[in-house]
Amino acid sequence: MDSELIKNAWENKKLASCYLFFGPAGTGRLALARSLAKSVNCEAGSFPPCLACASCRKVESGNHPDVHYIEKESSSFIKIEQIQLMQRQIFLRSFEGGRKVFIILNAEDLTEEASNCLLKIIEEPPANSLIILIASDLRRMLPTIVSRCQKIRFFSLDRRKAEAVLNRDYHLDEGLSHWLAFALEGRLGEALKLKDRGVLNEKNQVIRYFTRGSDSATDKYVSVDRDKLSWILKILIGCARDLYLLKIGTGETGLINRDVTNDLLNLSHRYTFEDLDCILGQLCEWLYNVRQNINPRLLVDNLRLLWKK
Numbered sequence: 001m002d003s004e005l006i007k008n009a010w011e012n013k014k015l016a017s018c019y020l021f022f023g024p025a026g027t028g029r030l031a032l033a034r035s036l037a038k039s040v041n042c043e044a045g046s047f048p049p050c051l052a053c054a055s056c057r058k059v060e061s062g063n064h065p066d067v068h069y070i071e072k073e074s075s076s077f078i079k080i081e082q083i084q085l086m087q088r089q090i091f092l093r094s095f096e097g098g099r100k101v102f103i104i105l106n107a108e109d110l111t112e113e114a115s116n117c118l119l120k121i122i123e124e125p126p127a128n129s130l131i132i133l134i135a136s137d138l139r140r141m142l143p144t145i146v147s148r149c150q151k152i153r154f155f156s157l158d159r160r161k162a163e164a165v166l167n168r169d170y171h172l173d174e175g176l177s178h179w180l181a182f183a184l185e186g187r188l189g190e191a192l193k194l195k196d197r198g199v200l201n202e203k204n205q206v207i208r209y210f211t212r213g214s215d216s217a218t219d220k221y222v223s224v225d226r227d228k229l230s231w232i233l234k235i236l237i238g239c240a241r242d243l244y245l246l247k248i249g250t251g252e253t254g255l256i257n258r259d260v261t262n263d264l265l266n267l268s269h270r271y272t273f274e275d276l277d278c279i280l281g282q283l284c285e286w287l288y289n290v291r292q293n294i295n296p297r298l299l300v301d302n303l304r305l306l307w308k309k
Contacts, residue, residue: 026190
């Protein structure tokens with residue numbers, strides 16, 4: 001459906017100068033942005049692009065001189081210097097005679113100064129340019145930027161459809177297909193990134209360490225980075241959700257962690273509904289704040305204490 005909107009605009013010669021692709025990660029936002037970058041420079045002049053011409057191959061390999069990616073570098077934000085460089089580049093003639101394309105990843109992470117600089121560009125972009133912003137959370141973006149872009153929303157697949165695709169098309173076993181589809185809420189792109197990482201064993205280790213109060217948990221997880229802490233928190237949120245479902249008697253069909261149903265059944269007897277409400281609320285709060293200045297050792301210690309009963 002997302003590509004159909006672009007296809008209709010292409011066929012009617014109404015392609016916008018600035019797009020905002022928003023929605024969960026792993027739902028095809030970047031793939032469509034790359035496809036559009038190929039099309040506007042494709043020697044066949046088609047959407048979808050031909051994929052065979054020299055221009056398409058350059059975009060695919062990341063070597064096209066007129067297609068630029070802007071993303072966070074050493075910090076957690078996209079800085080004004082990066083947008084100022086874009087501002088200089090966008091008004092230059094294209095190297096190969098097509099359109100200059102700028103794809104901004106995680107656009108919600110623009111600093112205020114960078115956002116204001118970008119706003120000046122998208123208010124009057126050059127005719128031979130295309131700007132594509134990719135974002136997950138529009139609430140963190142400058143409203144005037146959002147209003148000036150052609151917005152296209154991306155959605156996850158239904159979890160059961162995603163599970164079927166992983167099982168049928170990527171030949172993943174039933175347990176892994178189910179967990180990836182349900183834990184990642186149908187975000188197929190994110191699931192495919194993890195399919196070869198032994199994630200079932202990894203997530204079950206996390207559940208055992210924290211729910212059983214292992215003394216080695218602090219040593220094992222104290223030095224992890226914030227991305228890993230987020231991953232741990234999401235696993236534990238999924239575990240708490242499953243315990244809640246088991247307690248209300250829904251059975252194992254809708255469980256995220258269906259591969260360890262028996263362990264979860266035993267664990268569910270330990271907690272009341274009030275306990276699980278408290279656990280879920282605290283986990284969600286920590287996940288929301290994990291990007292702030294959180295002490296990893298303190299957080300890991302608190303995670304262990306949270307599950308003690």
